[in-house]
Every structure is written in C-alpha cells, then in structure tokens.
Amino acid sequence: MNAVVFYSNTGQSEAVAKYLGEALGYTVVDIEGADSGGYEDLVLVFPVHAQNIPRPVRELLKKTRVKNLTAIATYGKMCYGNVLYEIQNEFHMNIVAGAYIPAKHAYIDGDGGLPDLSLLTPIIEKIKAPSEIELPKLYKNPLADLFPKTRSRLGVKLYKNSNCNGCGACAERCHFRAIDSGVTNGRCIRCLRCVKVCPNNALEFKARLPMRLYLSKKKVNETVIYV
Numbered sequence: 001m002n003a004v005v006f007y008s009n010t011g012q013s014e015a016v017a018k019y020l021g022e023a024l025g026y027t028v029v030d031i032e033g034a035d036s037g038g039y040e041d042l043v044l045v046f047p048v049h050a051q052n053i054p055r056p057v058r059e060l061l062k063k064t065r066v067k068n069l070t071a072i073a074t075y076g077k078m079c080y081g082n083v084l085y086e087i088q089n090e091f092h093m094n095i096v097a098g099a100y101i102p103a104k105h106a107y108i109d110g111d112g113g114l115p116d117l118s119l120l121t122p123i124i125e126k127i128k129a130p131s132e133i134e135l136p137k138l139y140k141n142p143l144a145d146l147f148p149k150t151r152s153r154l155g156v157k158l159y160k161n162s163n164c165n166g167c168g169a170c171a172e173r174c175h176f177r178a179i180d181s182g183v184t185n186g187r188c189i190r191c192l193r194c195v196k197v198c199p200n201n202a203l204e205f206k207a208r209l210p211m212r213l214y215l216s217k218k219k220v221n222e223t224v225i226y227v
C-alpha cells in the first residue's frame, strides 16, 4: 500500500501532503487514520516541534513497517534541528527522500505561507524510482530538549471564549489528552490542534513576551531537499 500520511495542527503540513498526494496519485490520510499494518511507499509530512519529531509521528514510526519512507518536515522558519536524521537513525528507516520546508509559524499571524511547492518535483521523481539515501547529521540546539512542553505553555496563553458550548471536539481530537471543554492541563504542548478543530471558534491563543521576543529573531527561509 502507498499513502501520504500527515500530522498537521495548523494546516501547513496538510497542504504539503495534499500537494504530494495529488502529484503521486496516493491516498492522503490524517495520522489519526493511518494504517499501522504497513506501507510499501509512505510519504510522511509533519511539523518540527521544538526541533523534535512530534510524539504522534514517533508513535506511528514505532509501530509501522515501511519499505520506502519519504519524510517531509515543515518548520516555522526558526530552526529545523535534526529531525530527519533522527528518524533514519532511531527508527532504522529506509529513507528514499526528505525535505525541510519553511512554513507559516503556528504562533505568528500573517507570517507568509509555504513556498511554491513545485520545488518538490525532485522528491516526486525520487519516490517513483526509490533508492536509499544517507541523511547528514545537522546541528540541533542542545537546549531544545529542555522542558519543551513547559516552555511552550509558558510562552503561549491558550484560553476559551464565550463561544464554548462544551461540545468536546477539542478533547476528542487532542493527541495528548491535554484538554477538556476548552481547559488545558499539564500535558498540553500548545500545538494548537484544538484551536483549529473547534467548530465554534471558541479557543484563542496569545504569544507572551518571551515567546514574542524569540519569534522576532532573524528567520531561516530555506528549503532543503534530499534525494
């Protein structure tokens, strides 16, 4: 079986997945509905979170057999760390192509969007004629693993407004069991999935000063492609 599977909380990775799915003629599936049985060609698209592989992506990779993996990480123009190398080395995956794609940062309004995705053409060609590649080890800030959840929670305020009618959609779709009726707990990583899935626009977020200062740093706007 071949598929493009995406993990996406604010729509950036989903848009890349849909583009690739259409170009390849593969089914596009949300990670929630991914088949843990196995894939011949799997194209996995996900965001970089605190320079790390998001937990739902780790969980899928742990339990799924894949013959040819293409791993595409979107990132918010801050730093993409070393996630593709980590996937290849921690999960011993046969990676045939990979990319880091700059995208809108989940915490920045009006941050521009994705680049012209036609630059992914070499990836599409490589998936059609797969062979294993060796990914380089890149720099990852050693502080990236220091309390990432606490840093996000302190950096971003998430709150519900009067539109909340307690429908439970946020709790149902949260990958971390981190929210109930619009109120988050200590498991929340501020991925903003709940903000996107709330049918009543009842969840809002605000970056606090330390996060705003961090986000005002000079941006990286490079697409890196490995084939």
Ligand SMILES: Cc1cc2nc3c(=O)[nH]c(=O)nc-3n(C[C@H](O)[C@H](O)[C@H](O)COP(=O)(O)O)c2cc1C
Pocket: 007, 008, 009, 010, 011, 012, 013, 014, 046, 047, 048, 049, 050, 051, 052, 074, 075, 076, 077, 078, 079, 080, 103, 104, 105, 106, 107, 152, 189, 190, 191, 192
């Ligand atoms: C919890 C969290 C951590 C993030 N960490 C990083 C990061 O370390 N570097 C970066 O450049 N962008 C970071 N971002 C931005 C996302 O990688 C970026 O917005 C991504 O494209 C969102 O993808 P999605 O819309 O598919 O969820 C982070 C976003 C969130 C919500």
